[in-house]
Amino acid sequence: MVSCVALLGGSYDPVHAGHVALAALFADLLQPDQLRIVPAGDPWQKAPLQADAADRVAMLALAFEAARLPIVIDRQEIERHGPSYTIDTLKNVRATLGPGASLVFLMGADQLMQLDSWRDWHALFDYAHLGVAARPGYSLAAASLPPAVAAEITVRQGSLEQLRTTPSGRIYLAETLAVDISATQIRAALRDDDQASLAACSLIPPVVLDYIQQHHLYKN
Template identity: 65%
Template sequence: MTLCATSCIALLGGSFDPVHHGHVALAELFARQLAPDELRIMPAGQPWQKKAGLQASDADRVAMLELAFQEAAFQPVIDTREIARHTPTYTVETLRELRAELGPDASIVFLMGADQLQKLDSWRDWKDLFALANFGVAARPGYRLDAAALPPAVAQELTPRFATPEEVRASKAGRVCLAHTLAVDISATEVRAALHEGADADATGRAKLSALLAPQVLDYIQQHHLYKN
């Protein structure tokens, strides 16, 4: 948990199948709080925890990410290394690779929602993650961030690591900042279900979907006939 990092790289990974307002809100929240030198969005290749697989192609997910963030205040870099790997995606392997590239003095901040934090102990080599990166965790309705709501092993590991955004930005790894101000409750499962049911076929349905997706992403989905089957 050494201070005085030379640069700060924030990283948001996920399936983005499809990318929705919740993803963009989480990225922009930490872009404001951390003021990173770079924000990377990293779509997963073959996420091992998603047994049903991804519905949109790699190319479609990347294209939707580019559209979703085209008007964001903090322009991210789309990092496709996990897609290029063609093997099951493990966060610890990605962070080891990034640490080797960025060097020992960079602050890497892995961003996630509270729902992911509550199952962190199911991730491969999850305790090793804290030696590789800091964490930024955003609230989500229905998921508490206090220690009592977390698996005991996760709570024990996190509690001594809590820090302010400024401390996390200055730290190379091992710190955790919590953001309780994100009140966006959207899931990609909910979006896919609405699209599968044909919610985009009329004005009422499009209005519902506009609360979930950027209009340019919805247009892309319609033009490419995604999430219909």
């Protein structure tokens, strides 16, 4: 029986070491039964995706093949028509796993800064907890966050044990992740053939970089 599931959404265009590090951090902290990775279909707050869904799923499978916990690549946003909204995804996962499972949606501090712009963001807590990791250049201090988001943290901040043993409604802030990787920078490096730019590709898992090169992705 699955009792605690960590969910990691994203464009994964391409998946990079920052995604893997965020998942690994909360795998260690939470000891979840499963990591459910949700590649976006049509991310409404971002520019159009460059790699197609099949390539992004293939890269995710490679990036997480050595993970120490069960991995599920959840394709619901890819298969959904129209923009991808996290609230819809969490509703579907909750319906699948039942009311008692702990769901923890993972994000970086940069996403927390924009949380109040997400559709029905207050309702996210009805379906899941939030696990937030620090990121260089972004503060998790209440004074640095949008006031409405800071107010939610004040009343919802919880312990790892609370996240593991209750279904939803809490926030945990992890200050221990200091990885600053941008998929935009990586795509720019992959378009460039000089050695300085290619060095940035070390920020991608080697098996994913091999896949990108074999399939000639991000060249245009």
